[in-house]
Amino acid sequence: SGALVQFRINGHLITPDFTISEADKEIVVNRIKSLAEMDTAQSHVAADGNFSLNDIEFRVNTYPCGETYGEKVDIRLQDSKNNLKRLEDIGFSEADLNTMKDIVMLPYGIVLMTGPTGQGKSTTLYACLRERGCEDNVIVSAEDPVEQRIDGATQSPIKVNTENEKLSWTFEKAIRAMMRQDPDVILIGEIRDKPTAKAAIQASQTGHLVFTTLHTRSAIGSVQRMIDIGVDRNSFLAEMDAIISQRLVAINCPYCLQRVESKYNRLLRDKDLARLEEGRYSYKSNGCDKCSHTGMAEKRLPIVEIIKFSNELRDFFSEKRGLNETEAFLRKRGYRSLWDKGMDLVVEKKLSLDELCSVLTPDEEIGMASDTEGAGED
Ligand SMILES: [Zn+2]
Structure with missing residues (x-):
C-alpha cells in the first residue's frame, strides 16, 4: 500500500527507494492538485492543471484509478529559462x-x-x-x-x-x-x-x-x-x-x-x-x-x-x-x-x-x- 514515486530523467524511469505512506497519500495528492488549481473534490475523472515555482513550470495531470487506489498523478517539469x-x-x-x-x-x-x-x-x-x-x-x-x-x-x-x-x-x-x-x-x-x-x-x-x-x-x-x-x-x-x-x-x-x-x-x-x-x-x-x-x-x-x-x-x-x-x-x-x-x-x-x-x-x-x-x- 502507499504510493510509489518514480522520476523520468532524460527519458529513463528511475524508482527511488522511498514511497509515500497510505496515510499521507491523499494529503500529497490534494496538495499538488490545489497548487495546480484543480478541483480536489473530483477524483473520478482525469484532469489537468499547472503551477509554477522559481521559473519552473509544473504541468500536472491526473488519471483516476478507482476508490481504493485513488489517482495517478503525473507532473511534467519545464524549466522556462533553460529551455x-x-x-x-x-x-x-x-x-x-x-x-x-x-x-x-x-x-x-x-x-x-x-x-x-x-x-x-x-x-x-x-x-x-x-x-x-x-x-x-x-x-x-x-x-x-x-x-x-x-x-x-x-x-x-x-x-x-x-x-x-x-x-x-x-x-x-x-x-x-x-x-x-x-x-x-x-x-x-x-x-x-x-x-x-x-x-x-x-x-x-x-x-x-x-x-x-x-x-x-x-x-x-x-x-x-x-x-x-x-x-x-x-x-x-x-x-x-x-x-x-x-x-x-x-x-x-x-x-x-x-x-x-x-x-x-x-x-x-x-x-x-x-x-x-x-x-x-x-x-x-x-x-x-x-x-x-x-x-x-x-x-x-x-x-x-x-x-x-x-x-x-x-x-x-x-x-x-x-x-x-x-x-x-x-x-x-x-x-x-x-x-x-x-x-x-x-x-x-x-x-x-x-x-x-x-x-x-x-x-x-x-x-x-x-x-x-x-x-x-x-
Ligand atoms: Zn558515472
Whole structure:
C-alpha cells in the first residue's frame, strides 16, 4: 500500500527507494492538485492543471484509478529559462549546426520538423527562430500551446471551440490572419489537416519562411505524409526547403564507462558490427557518484537527420517513390540516416548501444515502409 514515486530523467524511469505512506497519500495528492488549481473534490475523472515555482513550470495531470487506489498523478517539469536555447547549445555536430544555420537564413519556403513527441522538436524550432532574430524580422506564430516565449516574436495560442465554430481559433484561421501582419518568418505549431497544410504552402508561395512540425517517424516518410493529407504534390515540393528529423539520447557518463558486449549486438547489421571494437564491444556507463548512479551525463544530445531540398530532389519526388529507391538516391548524394549518425556516437563511446536501440532500429529506413504503405495518392 502507499504510493510509489518514480522520476523520468532524460527519458529513463528511475524508482527511488522511498514511497509515500497510505496515510499521507491523499494529503500529497490534494496538495499538488490545489497548487495546480484543480478541483480536489473530483477524483473520478482525469484532469489537468499547472503551477509554477522559481521559473519552473509544473504541468500536472491526473488519471483516476478507482476508490481504493485513488489517482495517478503525473507532473511534467519545464524549466522556462533553460529551455530557450541557442542552436549552438543544443549539441549538434559542427556539420549539422552549419546546415541548420543555412536553413534558418533562407528567404522563403517550408522547413518541416518531424519525429515523435518528447524528442526536442520545439526546443530546436525555438532555437531556429532565435537564430534568425527578431531585430530585423517580424516573426509570428500559431501554437498549441505556446511553450516558450521568445522576446520580440508575436505568438498566438490555438483555441478550438467545439460548440461554436466561429469562436474557434484554428491553425488555418491563424495563418490567414497572420499574413495580414506582414511577417517574414512564421511558425505553425503542427500540420494536422489539409486546410492547415494548404495555408502553409500558400504562405510560403507568397514569400514567407514557414517552420512547422509533422507527426512522422522519419524525415523521408513526411513527403508521402503531406501528400496523404491531401495537398498537391508539385505545389508542396516546390515550396520545400528542408526536412529535419530529431531524436534525443542520453549520453554515457564519462566517469564510469565500461566496455561491454551488448545484448543488442544481435540487432546490428554486419556493417555496424564492423565499426565496433573487435567487432563486438561498445561502451556503457554503469553509474558512479558523479552521475548519481544513473550512468547518464546531465545533458541529452540530439541525433539529427537533415534533408535539404534541391531541384534534383524535387524532380525525384515528383512521382511516388519506393523507399529503397529513395534511400539509394539520397545515399549517393551523401545522405546519412539517423541510425548511421547514432552509430557514430556509439563508436565515439558517447552513446551505449542499449540507448541507441531504445530510440531507433537499424532498419529505421525500412521502417518508413509502414509510414507510407498502402497510402493512396491525393
Ligand atoms: Zn558515472
